[in-house]
Amino acid sequence: MMPSVMRKTPPPENSEAELLALEREYCSFGDTVHYLEHPKIFERCEGSFLYDAAGTPFFDLQMWYSACNLGYANPQVNQAVKNQLDKLPQIASQYLHREKIELAAKLAQGIEKRFGEKGRIHFNVGGSQAVEDSLKLVRNFKGGKSLVFAFEGGYHGRTLGASAITSSYRYRRRFGHFDRAHFIPFPYHFRGAPKGMSKEEYGLHCVKSFERLFETEYYGVWDAKAKECEYAAFYIEPIQGTGGYVIPPKNYFTELKKVLDKYGILLVCDEIQMGFYRTGKLFSIEHFGVKPDIIIFGKALTNGLNPLSGVWAREALINPEIFPPGSTHSTFASNPLGTAAGLETLKILESGDYENLVMKKGAYFLEGLKDLQKRFKIIGDVDGLGMALRVEICGADGFTPDKEMTDRIVDEAMKGDIKIAGKNYGLVLDIGGYYKNVITLAPALTIGYEEIDLALNLLAEVFRRAAR
Numbered sequence: 001m002m003p004s005v006m007r008k009t010p011p012p013e014n015s016e017a018e019l020l021a022l023e024r025e026y027c028s029f030g031d032t033v034h035y036l037e038h039p040k041i042f043e044r045c046e047g048s049f050l051y052d053a054a055g056t057p058f059f060d061l062q063m064w065y066s067a068c069n070l071g072y073a074n075p076q077v078n079q080a081v082k083n084q085l086d087k088l089p090q091i092a093s094q095y096l097h098r099e100k101i102e103l104a105a106k107l108a109q110g111i112e113k114r115f116g117e118k119g120r121i122h123f124n125v126g127g128s129q130a131v132e133d134s135l136k137l138v139r140n141f142k143g144g145k146s147l148v149f150a151f152e153g154g155y156h157g158r159t160l161g162a163s164a165i166t167s168s169y170r171y172r173r174r175f176g177h178f179d180r181a182h183f184i185p186f187p188y189h190f191r192g193a194p195k196g197m198s199k200e201e202y203g204l205h206c207v208k209s210f211e212r213l214f215e216t217e218y219y220g221v222w223d224a225k226a227k228e229c230e231y232a233a234f235y236i237e238p239i240q241g242t243g244g245y246v247i248p249p250k251n252y253f254t255e256l257k258k259v260l261d262k263y264g265i266l267l268v269c270d271e272i273q274m275g276f277y278r279t280g281k282l283f284s285i286e287h288f289g290v291k292p293d294i295i296i297f298g299k300a301l302t303n304g305l306n307p308l309s310g311v312w313a314r315e316a317l318i319n320p321e322i323f324p325p326g327s328t329h330s331t332f333a334s335n336p337l338g339t340a341a342g343l344e345t346l347k348i349l350e351s352g353d354y355e356n357l358v359m360k361k362g363a364y365f366l367e368g369l370k371d372l373q374k375r376f377k378i379i380g381d382v383d384g385l386g387m388a389l390r391v392e393i394c395g396a397d398g399f400t401p402d403k404e405m406t407d408r409i410v411d412e413a414m415k416g417d418i419k420i421a422g423k424n425y426g427l428v429l430d431i432g433g434y435y436k437n438v439i440t441l442a443p444a445l446t447i448g449y450e451e452i453d454l455a456l457n458l459l460a461e462v463f464r465r466a467a468r
């Protein structure tokens with residue numbers, strides 16, 4: 001007879017109501033969960049979908065703010081992490097491992113191929129931390145100069161240094177000062193251009209108003225005698241992320257770069273949200289034909305599987321003499337699970353013709369959004385570059401931002417009760433924009449055309465419900 005095994009009964013799982021009660025008591029409200037009145041608990045994810053406890057699929061059109069470009073639980077990236085778990089899951093950051101070296105080399109070589117510039121990679125854990133590292137690189141290279149330009153509507157993270165160069169005072173208000181950036185208007189044509197001005201004309205117009213700052217010392221940034229600018233760098237997101245997926249005029253950055261070069265200002269490109277083929281390029285700045293001095297990346301590098309971020313800087317800013325050992329450090333920077341996930345993600349992106357695919361699928365999705373704009377008066381603007389798409393919700397004049405309507409759309413989407421072909425769906429949407437009235441769409445790059453049709457049908461239904 002087999003010996004009887006004492007089986008422990010597993011403790012009963014907390015019900016959803018119990019979990020929410022525990023959360024209310026023990027989780028800090030300082031993150032963004034309680035932006036929603038009724039935070040939602042999800043149980044499972046796959047491809048473009050999150051599933052709640054009842055098994056209702058929620059079509060995710062924001063993919064963890066563009067961190068999961070290759071779909072949730074991507075089997076290939078998951079497998080790479082499982083393999084790494086069995087091989088070398090942990091190692092202190094003063095030692096080397098193969099995946100870190102190969103990932104850094106792949107990224108630096110990819111950047112060199114695209115921009116013709118040799119550089120190096122420094123890894124960290126989250127986007128904000130990589131932004132902090134970039135600030136060190138800038139200050140170090142520019143002899144301690146700590147001021148930078150950044151954009152109105154820009155977002156670079158919530159650590160102290162990153163929120164100082166992020167436009168919202170809301171993120172800084174209670175935490176003291178840390179060299180706040182000088183915020184420059186982004187060329188947001190839909191909201192900012194005078195009537196009748198084309199996108200290109202507006203691009204030029206915006207660069208001219210920035211360049212005016214250098215006309216005389218009395219505008220506060222330029223010492224004409226010393227020929228020196230008080231500002232070390234300009235921090236940009238080529239396509240604004242949290243700012244509402246705002247796509248600048250094609251000529252804007254080439255013209256801006258001429259001004260930066262003229263006055264000795266570094267160009268730092270934050271690709272944390274738009275990187276890794278979100279816009280059909282490895283980095284979105286490639287659409288605009290300029291060469292940054294520093295590129296910052298995170299999120300989709302690991303398909304959102306394990307935190308990893310980093311900066312690339314050109315050799316002059318990051319060579320071992322100018323940025324020697326110990327210049328910065330974090331225990332979990334270049335962690336092996338993250339670098340293994342990153343390597344696999346790059347492998348998939350390189351082998352999949354994403355440049356083409358993303359542009360095609362993005363154009364198809366955008367056409368669908370344009371059709372919706374014709375059907376629903378609440379849509380003031382739609383736009384997109386690759387699979388970074390925007391729907392701006394406005395009042396009857398097609399321009400006045402309608403935040404309340406936008407909130408209603410997101411609430412309807414979260415109910416999970418939209419019936420399509422006899423099945424209930426929900427929609428996961430993210431709100432961005434200067435007036436919190438832009439639905440920023442970042443679907444999985446792996447999405448199929450039928451799925452895009454489904455997403456458009458779901459969007460149509462939430463627009464219909466919210467607008468009635």
Ligand code: PMP
Nearest residue numbers: 126127128155156157241272273
């Ligand atoms: N920069 C940009 C452009 C971002 O979109 C984000 C995150 N939304 C960050 C920086 C900050 O990254 P993290 O949240 O990983 O700190």
